[in-house]
Amino acid sequence: MNRSPLALAALATVAVPGLDAYDVRRPIHPGTDVDVAVVIDSVRQRWVVRAPQHPAAGAAMEAEVALLETLGPFTDDGRLPFAVPRPAGFAHLPEGGRASVHREIPGRPLQLETLRPGPGLAAAVGRAVAAVHELPTSVVENAGLPVYDAAGYRERRQAEVDEAARTGLVPPALLRRWEELLEDVAMWRFRPTVVHGDLSSNHVLVADGAVAGVLDWGSTMVADPADDLSWLLVAAPQDAVDAILEAYLLRRTELTDPHLADRALLAGELALARWLLHGVRAQRQDVVDDAVQMLRDLEEHTLVDEAAGQYS
Structure with a gap:
């Protein structure tokens, strides 16, 4: 309706x-x-x-x-x-x-392209994300929202890749790399935290150089904290990413996760697979075509990075 x-x-x-x-x-x-x-x-x-x-x-x-x-x-x-x-x-x-x-919470949507290195808004964004991840997991459990352990969440990601592979529309080079990363058990040893689950520029409001509000909590779960960092690592200016991550890590307590950034980048790539699956399920050819083109672009960039030695 x-x-x-x-x-x-x-x-x-x-x-x-x-x-x-x-x-x-x-x-x-x-x-x-x-x-x-x-x-x-x-x-x-x-x-x-x-x-x-x-x-x-x-x-x-x-x-x-x-x-x-x-x-x-x-x-x-x-x-x-x-x-x-x-x-x-x-x-x-x-x-x-x-x-x-x-x-209504006052503020305007965050514009990632305006983020700069240093102790300003980029650092505030990092601290805001870390604060979400420091919440007790009981707030999610008591609301009846999903709770995953690390192994279960890795299996969830693997199921998405398998379903995307069955469409025949994911470039083989991407599938191989995704499967290798998902099979790397050490990469998936993380402590699940509360994650917002749908952070984006439209859901983060800023005012006076600070994060003023965070909207749309319907996708919140206990899962991989890397998911909430993915959009920032993928879309924010690289010099601002360093400030975001530094502030994030300083705000977190007892964080030992050497593969956090690796999983965040992978989560950004797998978002394209989910977009493809959405188009297939909804029978939206325009969405499928958009996802296929983005996957091809990603494959091209991945091959270039592999040739330069950025992926081991």
Whole structure:
């Protein structure tokens, strides 16, 4: 079900008693399984209303709400150095499930290309990611979200590669390298942590040179901390990556993981395999074509790096 902004505004007024909706807008980056709108009330406060489009999305939202309610105290005492959405009210939906409303977190999406080396925003991003990984795993377990041990998560990655291989669309050189890395048992000896699971520029808000908020916690799990670093290592300027990792490592306690960066880079590559599988499952030829082209580009870069001796 796709709800109009006006319908979402009406849900917000039910969820938060006294909320007098003055204006409503679609966000710049709407959800895929959740209808989202930004409601501006009569005193110019901004609220975000989210309503699931189907029962599976509703179940995922309920787990996310349970997690967010647990995370609140961690933001209050500074263990999380940024804001998270704080549910302020709910409205029951006629078809079942609930819409959730929270105050909008001020800030703008992080622009990775603007990151610079040194003690500024790049370091703040590293510390923010590390703070997530320092959370007790019980917050995820108690919310009913997935929990993996290192061996189980490696098997999950292997299953993704096997499924992608069966499409016949992954270049053989990439498959061989992925399989070799997945068979390297030493590389997969890590301590699972809480991971956000869907960090991206749109989900990290910044203001005044600091991380102001982190959004969209529906993919949170206990798994490989390398996953949350992947997008940064792949897309951020290289000189900023060093600052991110240094701040991250300083913020972590008892971290002994010599293959963290290796797995993070692999996770970035396997994201293309998941994009391919999404296109195949959804029968979206445009997505399949996009994924195939990116995989071919990756293969070309990989062969160049191997020739230069960057991969052993």
